[in-house]
Amino acid sequence: MKIEENYSLKEHNTFHLSVKARWFIEYCNEEELCCILHDEYFQECISLHIGSGSNLLFLNDYNGIILHSAIRGITVVEETDDTVLLHVGAAEKWDGVVAYAVARGWGGVENLSFIPGEAGAAAVQNIGAYGTEVKDVIETVEAFNQLSFEKKVFSNQECCYSYRSSFFKNENNDPHIVTYINIRLRKHFQLNLSYKELQKELLHFDNPGLQSVRDAVILLRRHKLPDPEVLGNAGSFFMNPIIAVSHFESLKDEYPNIPFYLLGNDQVKLSAGWLIEQCGFKGKSHGAVGVYEKQALVLVNLGDATGDEIAMVAESIRMAVNDRFGIMLMPEVKYVG
Ligand code: EPU
Numbered sequence: 001m002k003i004e005e006n007y008s009l010k011e012h013n014t015f016h017l018s019v020k021a022r023w024f025i026e027y028c029n030e031e032e033l034c035c036i037l038h039d040e041y042f043q044e045c046i047s048l049h050i051g052s053g054s055n056l057l058f059l060n061d062y063n064g065i066i067l068h069s070a071i072r073g074i075t076v077v078e079e080t081d082d083t084v085l086l087h088v089g090a091a092e093k094w095d096g097v098v099a100y101a102v103a104r105g106w107g108g109v110e111n112l113s114f115i116p117g118e119a120g121a122a123a124v125q126n127i128g129a130y131g132t133e134v135k136d137v138i139e140t141v142e143a144f145n146q147l148s149f150e151k152k153v154f155s156n157q158e159c160c161y162s163y164r165s166s167f168f169k170n171e172n173n174d175p176h177i178v179t180y181i182n183i184r185l186r187k188h189f190q191l192n193l194s195y196k197e198l199q200k201e202l203l204h205f206d207n208p209g210l211q212s213v214r215d216a217v218i219l220l221r222r223h224k225l226p227d228p229e230v231l232g233n234a235g236s237f238f239m240n241p242i243i244a245v246s247h248f249e250s251l252k253d254e255y256p257n258i259p260f261y262l263l264g265n266d267q268v269k270l271s272a273g274w275l276i277e278q279c280g281f282k283g284k285s286h287g288a289v290g291v292y293e294k295q296a297l298v299l300v301n302l303g304d305a306t307g308d309e310i311a312m313v314a315e316s317i318r319m320a321v322n323d324r325f326g327i328m329l330m331p332e333v334k335y336v337g
C-alpha cells in the first residue's frame with residue numbers, strides 16, 4: 001500500500017490541474033482496501049475514489065483522502081464455443097483491455113477503443129462511443145460497500161445502466177468501490193457499424209474486422225479529440241441532452257439542420273457539440289480555458305487554467321445554450337470541491 005501526504009494530483013487528472021490531496025492512498029488488492037475501509041481515521045475523513053481522473057474537474061485542493069486502486073490483471077474465467085468471460089482488475093487501463101480482446105479476435109469492445117481511463121471507472125460511468133456502451137458487455141461488477149464493508153457482485157441489471165450513468169453514480173445509493181469487472185465477449189460477432197462516421201472511415205479498409213474497426217476508431221478519435229498528454233481535457237465536458245419530441249419539433253422548424261437521434265418514448269437526443277458551436281464558442285478561449293477547435297463539446301486547459309476558471313467557462317456555455325435553445329446542458333464531468 002502506498003500512502004502519501006500533500007500529494008500532487010497533476011498526473012492524476014487529465015485536465016492536468018495543479019491541485020493537491022491531503023492524503024493519497026493506493027491499494028494493491030481487496031484485503032488492503034478492506035483495511036482502509038475499516039480504519040477509523042479513514043471513516044472520519046472525506047474521501048474520493050479516483051481512476052485515472054479522466055472525467056474529473058478539481059475546483060480546489062482536496063482536503064481529504066484520495067483513494068486509488070492498483071488492482072490489475074486480465075484473466076479468462078470462462079470460455080465456451082461462442083464466448084469468453086474476462087475478469088479484469090479495476091485499475092487496468094481500459095484501452096489495454098480493448099487491445100487485449102481485439103488481438104485475440106474477441107468482439108464487443110472494439111468500438112470503445114482509445115477511450116482514456118481505467119476499467120473500474122468505465123463500468124461506473126458506462127462509457128460509450130460509436131454506437132456501443134460498456135453495459136453491452138458487462139456481465140457482473142464486483143464492488144465493496146463503503147458503509148457496510150461488504151462485497152457484492154452486481155449483475156448487469158443491478159448496475160441500473162443508462163446513458164453515462166449507473167447504480168454506482170447515483171448519490172442516493174450507498175457509495176461503492178469497484179474492484180473487478182467481468183465482461184462477456186463474443187468469438188462469433190457482428191461488427192457494430194451503426195455510426196455513420198465509422199462506416200465512412202471503414203471504407204478505407206478492405207474486409208473490415210475487429211482490428212480495422214479498432215484502427216478506424218483510433219483514427220477518428222485522434223482526429224477529433226485532443227490528446228490529454230498534450231492538451232489537458234476530460235473528453236466530452238457535457239452530456240448530450242435528451243429532450244421531448246414536442247420541444248425538438250419546434251427547434252427543427254427553426255434549425256432544419258439540427259443533428260438528432262430518435263430514442264423512442266417520445267424522446268430525442270441532441271448533440272451538445274452542435275448546440276455549443278451554434279452559440280459561437282467553438283475554437284474560442286477565455287484566459288487559459290479553450291473550447292476545442294475540432295469538437296466544441298471538449299473544454300481544454302491551454303496552460304495553467306484552474307478548475308474554477310474551467311467551471312466558469314462551462315457555466316457561460318450552459319447559459320448561452322439555455323438562452324438560445326431552452327436546453328440546460330448537464331456536465332458529464334464530475335466536479336470535485
Ligand atoms: N457536432 C458539431 N459541432 C461540434 C461537435 C459535434 O456540429 O463541435 C455535430 C457533428 O457534426 C455530429 C454530431 O454533432 O453531427 C455528433 O458529434 P460527434 O460524432 O463528434 O459525437 P458527440 O455526440 O459530440 C459522443 C460522445 C463521445 C463519443 C462520440 C462518438 C457524449 C457526451 N459524447 O460525442 O464520447 O466519442 O459520441 O461516439 O455522448 C466522451 O464521453 O468523453 C466522448 C468523447
